[in-house]
Amino acid sequence: MIRYLGEKHLVLPALLIENYQSVIGPMATMIWIDLLYLLEAEATDNWHEALLSLTKLTEEELAYQLEILTEVELITIKEDVIELYQPKRPKKLEEPEKEVAVSIDQSLDDEQKKKEAIYDYYHERIGMMGAKEFMLLNEWMEVRGLNPELVAKAIDITAENAQFPSMKYLDGILKNWFNANITKLEDLETPRQKGTYFKKDPPRSTPQSSSPAYKSVDIEKVKKWKELFKDDYKD
Known part of the structure; x- marks a missing residue:
């Protein structure tokens, strides 16, 4: 039955x-x-x-x-x-949920390792990191949600373009990106976000010599000089 x-x-x-x-x-x-x-x-x-x-x-x-x-x-x-x-x-259908939970834990662990690597990368590319620099970097990643890969990119830009690489310069880049809704490296590579969100420090200016060779030239005087000595100046 x-x-x-x-x-x-x-x-x-x-x-x-x-x-x-x-x-x-x-x-x-x-x-x-x-x-x-x-x-x-x-x-x-x-x-x-x-x-x-x-x-x-x-x-x-x-x-x-x-x-x-x-x-x-x-x-x-x-x-x-x-x-x-x-x-x-069925119970068998609950197994993937456990796998997802493990995957999430692993993902969180990997994300933390990336953040810790950023501190070492800052030290390597820019210089010593004090408590202030540590807290500022941590705020950008933990509080404002910037991706560690994006912060690493900003560190590279700072090291390559700043005359004197510093946290102040790096912070300026991150602020520009954050204001432009760029929070991960992929955002920086999208067509609508392409642009220059940082500027290079101007090169150090070379003092001009006080020699007459560096003085400005009077164009009108040059023309008159050529008219007087036509044989010496051929077009």
Whole structure:
């Protein structure tokens, strides 16, 4: 005999198709439906033989499919009695959630390592880092949410373009990017964000000599000079 422990009205549960079929396979799904059919047809006394007839499976094949249904708690078999359970979220479907949780933890750990690497990178490219510099970098990443890769890019720009690389110069770059809604390296590479959000320090000016050779030239005097000495100046 078959005892159905779900609702009285035998409507095919959507969860069986949506959540279970991809886990247990179409054959095990169909066998559960066949059992529901046998119950509705009141042909429950010899359910085992009826299933063999409906599915055309061998004894071994049917036993294997029934084991699958038992494993996900859709049925239980006690001697000649099979109990049919209402489909719910199967335990096997919960495993990916655990994997996601592990993945999130790993991601957080990797992100922390990247942030710690930024402090070493600042020391390598710009110089010693004091408590003030540490707190400022930490604020940009932890509070304002700038990606560590973006901060590393700003450190590179500071080291390559600043006449005297410093946290002040780096902070200016990060402020410009933050105000332009640039929070990760990919934002900096998008067409709408392309542009110069930093400026190079001007080169040191070379003092001009007091020699007459560096004085400005009077163009009108040059013209008159050429007119007086045409033979010496040919076009």
